[in-house]
Amino acid sequence: MSRDAGGAADRLVLRARGVEKTFVDGDVSTHVLRGIDLDLERAAFVALMGPSxxxxxxLLSILGTLLRPSAGEVAIAGENVIGLSETRLTAFRNRTLGFVFQYHHLLPDFTALENVIFPSFVIHGRETAAARKRGLALLDRVGLSARARYRSTKLSGGQKQRVAVARALMNRPPLVLADEPTGNLDRETTWRLVDLLKEVADEQGTTFLISTHDAEIAARCDRTVNVVDGRIEEAPS
Ligand SMILES: Nc1ncnc2c1ncn2[C@@H]1O[C@H](COP(=O)(O)OP(=O)(O)O)[C@@H](O)[C@H]1O
Ligand SMILES: [Mg+2]
Known part of the structure; x- marks a missing residue:
């Protein structure tokens, strides 16, 4: 089925073209990404695989606007992010993207609820009543309402990761990037987390791009893309 350009832009949360990255360290340069082309549709649940x-x-850092590519174009939610200043990028990132890392990166002196609300705090400069309500609802959604007032350091690894998922969803971003989110968890906790991600992706229409070494996780995704020699190869679905 053919679509016009406007329709395609609406349907896509992410469009990357010709993304390259070369790291230069003294006289050693490493050409890691060699022309990444990737489209992600709304509410897609996609595994990103490839050897260590x-x-x-x-790639996730570049798509998350945390790292600038050496070449190429990245549009997220229709916005060309390559041209944005650091200040604009910070605001854009906070509203448009959620992140879940292998090591949760929660703020240790904050409670579970304060960590979840943090992305809203960054926008409003204070804890609003609406943010608190949404934060509590998200903690409930990830099965942690009883832990809202716990300091994040008191939570188990799986609980911390669920707080990180709730935090990633706080500002209702259309795209969540997860870098080996289960890399640190046992099997049982891994399955619970992946099921949770998939459920919230469906419920909220959020797109997830999840890097993993785990073929069983990829099997639970709608689609798998592989990084091979610095380019994307689509796995047959
Ligand atoms: N900041 C950096 N400076 C130099 N080389 C880097 C940097 N970050 C990553 N690399 C190199 O880029 C390559 C890809 O790394 P990475 O993106 O972490 O791979 P993966 O996540 O697939 O394991 C590796 O060879 C790594 O050493
Ligand atoms: Mg990695």
């Missing part, structure tokens, strides 16, 4: 060192984290 293939550039998955580098």
């Amino acid at each position: 060192g293939s550039g998955k984290s580098t």
Whole structure:
């Protein structure tokens, strides 16, 4: 079925073209990404695979606007992010993207609820009543309402990761990037987390791009893309 350009832009949360990244360290340069083309549709649940060192984290950092590519174009929710200043990018990132990392990166002196609300705090400069309500609802959604007032350091690994998922969803971003989110968890906790991600992706229409080494996780995704020699190869679905 053919669509016009406007329709395609509406349907896509992410469009990357010709993304390259070369790291230069003294006289050693490493050409990690060599022309990444990737489209992600709304509410897609996509696994990003590839051997260790293939550039998955580098790609997620670039798509997450945390790292600038050496070349190429990235549009997120219709916005060309390559041209944005650091100040604009910070605001854009906070409203449009959610992140879940292998090591949760929660703020240790904050409670579970304060960590979840943090992305809203950054926008409003204070804890609003609406943010508190949404934060509590998200904690309930990830099965942690009884832990809202716990300091994040008191939570188990799986609980911390569920707080990180709730935090990633706080500002209702259309795209969540997850870098080996279960890399640190046992099997049982891994399945619970992946099921949770998939449920919230369906419920909220959020797109997830999840890097993983785990073929069983990829099997639960709608689609798998592989980083091979610095480019994307689509796995047959
Ligand atoms: N900041 C950096 N400076 C230099 N090289 C880097 C940097 N970050 C990553 N690399 C290199 O880029 C390659 C891809 O790394 P990475 O994106 O972490 O791969 P993956 O997440 O797939 O394991 C590796 O060879 C790594 O050593
Ligand atoms: Mg990595």
